[in-house]
Amino acid sequence: MAAGVAAWLPFARAAAIGWMPVANCPMPIAPRDHTKRLDELIILNVSGRRFQTWRTTLDRYPDTLLGSSEKQFFYDEETKEYFFDRDPDSFRSILNFYRTGKLHYPRYECISAYDEELTFFGIIPEIIGDCCYEEYKDRKRENAERLQDDQDDNKDCKLPNMTYRETMWRAFENPHTSTMALVFYYVTGFFIAISVLTNVIETVPCGATPSQKDMPCGERYTVAFFCMDTACVLIFTVEYLMRLFAAPSRYQFMRSVMSIIDVVAIFPYYIGLVMTDNEDVSGAFVTLRVFRVFRIFKFSRHSQGLRILGYTLKSCASELGFLLFSLTMAIIIFATVMFYAEKGSSSTKFTSIPASFWYTIVTMTTLGYGDMVPKTIAGKIFGSICSLSGVLVIALPVPVIVSNFSRIYHQNQRADKRRAQKVQKARLARIRIAQAGSSCTGFLQSKRNDLLNDLLELTGSEEEELLLSKSMSLLESQHHHLLHCLEKTTAHEFMDEQLYEQNCLETTVQSCTSRSPSLSSQDTPIGTCCTRRVKRNSPLPNSSMHLQPSHQHGPLQQLSALHIQCGDKLPRTTRLYPIQVASP
């Protein structure tokens, strides 16, 4: 339980007196405080440095070493103190956790040493406060990656139980795993370079023969270039098919950016093969050749920096969008102005507003080709305003993009915020599981224990009752007593969500019997809880349902034959008790 709950429990219990006049039933008995003693100072000697704190401070977290009876193992009778042979500096933050309820991670501390201390003292790291949790997680991830890298260096040989497909995939993704992979990596890189070079040189005019005019090399040495192209495309196709075969999730692979680039790079060739030398489609065929330039993007598999650049552009999408938007606005405004300013002058190039767009863009980016110039005075004035504002509009978002790029470039692997969200949810779930004592299920479980407790009061001995009741700390039992009082006040009981749904279904299926509106009459609220309580103390042997105990106590086995009946509340209780016991 949190520190807050422990400190405020007396107040909450005292305030429960406010419900008493409203309640119609007698309240359950309060748990007895067996170990009532005044608060005392405890001395904790950690490698010679003495820390002192109140006992109740440590008792706040009974599921840790210092809060439970485990610390008795470290008790030194002679010096009357608890001695721990651990690091006193780390112990400071651990003790502060008990005092303030928040665990902090000191930055100077080594992550693995800190983890060890936490494990020793029984504190789960998920409790680290939000102020320090990011740092802790980052350091932990770095450490894990370092360990992973160390491991990977020793892992040159194939794992014995990896299939051929997995080996291939590993070779593709990480070229340093084997020599074959490295060879493959360099060969594909070489062929990408060759392919790009071929595309470029194809268009260069080769030396002219005396008979013909200058023609590009592609047309001169058609066969040679065609062979080169074919070879490269063959290699790329084979590579793509191999990757597709080796991918663990083919659907994921086909959707990834790199595979799309691969497909776009090789497709035009096949389309070109398929198409005949038809004049109509040859125009389209030429256009398709443009897509061959996408082969250069295949280099991003080989270059980390290229990938980061692409990622930066993706993550700066909003800034780029803003740049584009503001530029568009400015272009439209100035184009309109220039058009109307130059409308009067004769033989002007500003024939329409879209025609003026070109002038505006060239001026705003300070290119100034000079193919379109304003001739009127008004045109020249607005033209100068346009070029000045162009500088401003472009200069503003660009530094943001640049800083973004440098930040991402330096962080490199830190960009998975989406993964952090999932980790946050998992972390909260872990905390909730570890602190299950104060949750609903904890209370419902203890109610079941109370039921067994009552049964034991009838037939069992004192020790068994104490055994059961000691399974919870005093704080928890007091909290549960408080919840029990609330149940009695309102004459309703807490329930699991699933059981509630079940109950709802069952009550709608059944027609409304006299049970459900039983609370409408005045004395049934008393009847509901009190008769049950009365009946509970005198079990009848011939009722129709039995209780299954959850743990293996000898005398409890006999109790499985004991039946509980609650008078005319039969159908409801048959549903209630077995479900409660069955829930884990």
Add this chain to the structure above:
Amino acid sequence: MGAVVGTLTMGERTKGERRRPSRDKIDDDFELSIVCHRPEGLDKLEAQTNFSKQELQVLYRGFKNECPSGVVNEDTFKQIYAQFFPHGDASTYAHYLFNAFDSAHSGSVKFEDFIMALSTLLRGSVREKLTWTFNLYDINRDGYINKEEMTDIVRAIYDMMGKYTYPALKTDTPKQHVDAFFQKMDKNRDGVVTLDEFILSCQEDENIMRSLQLFKNVI
């Protein structure tokens, strides 16, 4: 602005209260006067309440740990109660409770208020406890509990149960509960319950008398 705040606070209890002036004259809108309250002396509190010195020490240490500034405000009350009753919504009942604790209606509960109420609830006589409870129910402090006030209180209590109860809560369950309550408490059937009627009726009911003694040894 800081001077005005300073003079205003002079009139209040001077012994323990110290109010630092607002930080900046410019930031009038964001004025955060840090109220740091110190309670009266231990001896004085011991004389006024039914707690011993050690008990007061333990209580104050817990209180100060949770509220280093020395006062609790309503939001903290609601949070505390929400921790104890995670199933349902405890904020309404916490609101009424806060008003009952905050006898001076200052908007914050100081340690003295806290300890007075605890003393009444845990160590007080039956009459004192019932008077305190009557003040809790009497929301508008007019000396009478009418049906609307009681319905509000009972509804707040039922809200703490949450949705998943057995048997399922119906919308008129609080109302029926209130009717039953009035049936018992309202002796002269005039639609309101006065303090004397309340105390008399409670003293007649054995269950209530027994449950009032339930939390004797909470501290």
